[in-house]
Amino acid sequence: MKYENYLTIIMLFFSISFISMNADNNNNTNNIKKTIETDSTTFGAGCFWCVEVIFEKLDGVISVESGYSGGHIVNPTYKDVMNGTTNHTEVTRIVFNPNIISFSELLEVFWKIHDPTTLNRQGNDIGSQYRSVIFYHNEKQKEEAEYYKKQLEKEEVFDMPIVTKVTPLINYFKAEDYHQDFYKLNPENSYCNYIITPKIEKFKKIFKSKLKN
Numbered sequence: 001m002k003y004e005n006y007l008t009i010i011m012l013f014f015s016i017s018f019i020s021m022n023a024d025n026n027n028n029t030n031n032i033k034k035t036i037e038t039d040s041t042t043f044g045a046g047c048f049w050c051v052e053v054i055f056e057k058l059d060g061v062i063s064v065e066s067g068y069s070g071g072h073i074v075n076p077t078y079k080d081v082m083n084g085t086t087n088h089t090e091v092t093r094i095v096f097n098p099n100i101i102s103f104s105e106l107l108e109v110f111w112k113i114h115d116p117t118t119l120n121r122q123g124n125d126i127g128s129q130y131r132s133v134i135f136y137h138n139e140k141q142k143e144e145a146e147y148y149k150k151q152l153e154k155e156e157v158f159d160m161p162i163v164t165k166v167t168p169l170i171n172y173f174k175a176e177d178y179h180q181d182f183y184k185l186n187p188e189n190s191y192c193n194y195i196i197t198p199k200i201e202k203f204k205k206i207f208k209s210k211l212k213n
Contacts, residue, residue, distance in 0.1 A: 038062060039098045041106060042069060042135040042169050044089040045114035046122030050196050051092040053183040054113055054203050059212045060101030065093045066179045069135055069172040078176055084127050091135065093172065103141055105210065107148050110134070113203060117160035123195070135169040142166060 045051045048066040056064040068076050071088030081088045094106065114122055116132045136142040145166045153162055183192050204211065 036062075036097060037099055038095055039103065039137075040093060040095045041103060041137055041141055042067075042091050042093045042172060043106075043110050044069070044091045044131060044133040044135070045110060046090070046130050046132075047125050047191075047195075048090040048092050048175065048179065049182040049191070050199055051113070052181070053196060053200060055092060055094050055106070055109065057200075057204070057211050058096075058101055058106075058109065058207070059210055060099075060105075061094060061096045061212075063095045066175040066182070067091050067093055067172055068129075068175060069169060070133065070167070071171055074171075075173055078179065081129050082127070084129060088129060088171070088173075089131055089133055090129050090175075091133075091172070101210070103144055104148070107134075107145060109203075109207060109210075111148070111152065112206060113199065116162045116164040117158050119163045132164040134164060134166045135172075136166060137169055142168070 043051060043055075052064050052066050055061055068081050068086075068088040069091045071081070071086040073080065073086050073088075076086045076088050080086050081090065096106065114132060118132075120126065120128045120131045122130050122132075134141075134145045136145055149162060149164060149166065152158065182189075183196050186192055
């Protein structure tokens, strides 16, 4: 994997951000918004305990919630999803202020914190519930996500083909309460110590300038 070459992916991010910025400039810049603007998106990038704790550290992210999406039954339980029969993915729903952090910046984090080339797997977490997926909330997110993915493929940033799906958000359900803020509430858990903590430390080094104070 050429994942260590962060220069390539950062250059892609800036090109995508420039396109997004030009589109935003078409709006009336003289209209000063006094209320906090919010947007939301949903990512599947492996175990939601890992993904949740990373995105909530980003400046501009208002709230993060663990949940399930993409399946065919209503109100699935963790046990249902783990059985792999519901087609739900463990996901993280992110509410953010686009005036502080853009969707493209969230995508940049998404691509760097997991391996988008392993089908239905992240490390030792195996199953369709751990698949890589971007559940877009609107057409603009769809266009940006698909464009970013195509640029990564074009630049051959990864040694293997990207398997990440870009699909509309369907059947989202909040996960059980004990999954919310799991890392914060269970810092001594063995999975947290050996899997999540190293990911957080690596993430904080790469995205130091984007973290909350």
